[in-house]
Amino acid sequence: MNPAWALLRLASPQLPIGGYSYSQGLEMAVEQARVKDPDSARRWIADQLLLNLARFEAPLLLAHCQAAAAENWSELKQLSAEHRASRETRELYQESRQMGYSLQQLLCGLPELDAAARECLAQHPEPHLALGWALAARAWQIAPQDALAAWLWSWLENQLAVLMKTLPLGQQAAQRLTSELLPLLQQAQQAATAHDPQSIGSAAFGLSLACMAHERQYSRLFRS
Numbered sequence: 001m002n003p004a005w006a007l008l009r010l011a012s013p014q015l016p017i018g019g020y021s022y023s024q025g026l027e028m029a030v031e032q033a034r035v036k037d038p039d040s041a042r043r044w045i046a047d048q049l050l051l052n053l054a055r056f057e058a059p060l061l062l063a064h065c066q067a068a069a070a071e072n073w074s075e076l077k078q079l080s081a082e083h084r085a086s087r088e089t090r091e092l093y094q095e096s097r098q099m100g101y102s103l104q105q106l107l108c109g110l111p112e113l114d115a116a117a118r119e120c121l122a123q124h125p126e127p128h129l130a131l132g133w134a135l136a137a138r139a140w141q142i143a144p145q146d147a148l149a150a151w152l153w154s155w156l157e158n159q160l161a162v163l164m165k166t167l168p169l170g171q172q173a174a175q176r177l178t179s180e181l182l183p184l185l186q187q188a189q190q191a192a193t194a195h196d197p198q199s200i201g202s203a204a205f206g207l208s209l210a211c212m213a214h215e216r217q218y219s220r221l222f223r224s
Helices: 003-011 024-032 038-069 073-085 090-108 116-123 129-139 142-168 171-194 205-214
Strands: none
Touching: 003 142, 003 205, 024 038, 024 205, 038 073, 038 129, 038 142, 038 171, 038 205, 073 090, 073 129, 073 142, 090 116, 090 129, 090 205, 116 129, 116 171, 142 171
16 A cells, blocks of 8 residues: 555544644734734744744654654653643643544544554543554554654644635745745754754743633634
């Protein structure tokens, strides 16, 4: 079977885990006019990619995928606890929890998930996104690096979808942004891979403040 099918399946917005429901603070950034046009949108997304995802979220997700592929269940349990504890706001916590739960429900109903992975899921009544993503990659035999690439792509695609719904940004403009941001996506993946797992970390204060404000935004399209 062509391995691209599994990779496309994991990265697809049709994966029923609800990622399209969240903006990760971007809707609030638009409301506050921090993001108001393609240039400011590019800066916001580039900063999230290189100053947050590449330094913390991406290497942590990659470690999950590597542990699941190696059947290192004790390490995976520890990584899952660290991921859960690292959610800085109520909104980010609920997003990760809801998407992880949806992935758990999906995987438990599929024949590809092996017994060891099922047992791992059973030990996590509230799995978060990184754990579910790692086990999905294992179930569909996707290499950890490819699973990381799929996650980064789905994150970028979702951010662009948020912009198209909240800004006067059409599909052609979104595609131009994609072309400009793809090199940064590659840079983020390479930086995440090179990071020492013992020294990962980030302090994305702007993102945290935007997410906290979004929880109380009067009118919004995306969940909080």
